Amino acid sequence: MRRKSSAALIRDAFSRGVHRIYAECDPRNEASWKLLERLGFAREAHFRQNVFFWRDGNNNPVWKDTYVYGILNDHAFQRP
Helix, strand or coil, X not given: CXXXXXXXXXXXXXXXXXXXXXXXXXXXXXXHHHHHHHCCCEEEEEEEEEEEEEECCCCCEEEEEEEEEEEEHHHCCCCC
């Protein structure tokens, strides 16, 4: 099976009629949001303390921020 690049997967989704793709990532994970920006995604939101996956020693949630990125079909890969 041939592996597709992220850009190829996005193009394929748009060619099949997908209008919008969005992604969420941890703001501290610079590699993730830089990749999204290289792929043409725009940062649309910074949600503060909106998700948790772990609890601390007192069983309290450890809240994390997220960035939300999006890309629209009509703006995808329109580079000179």
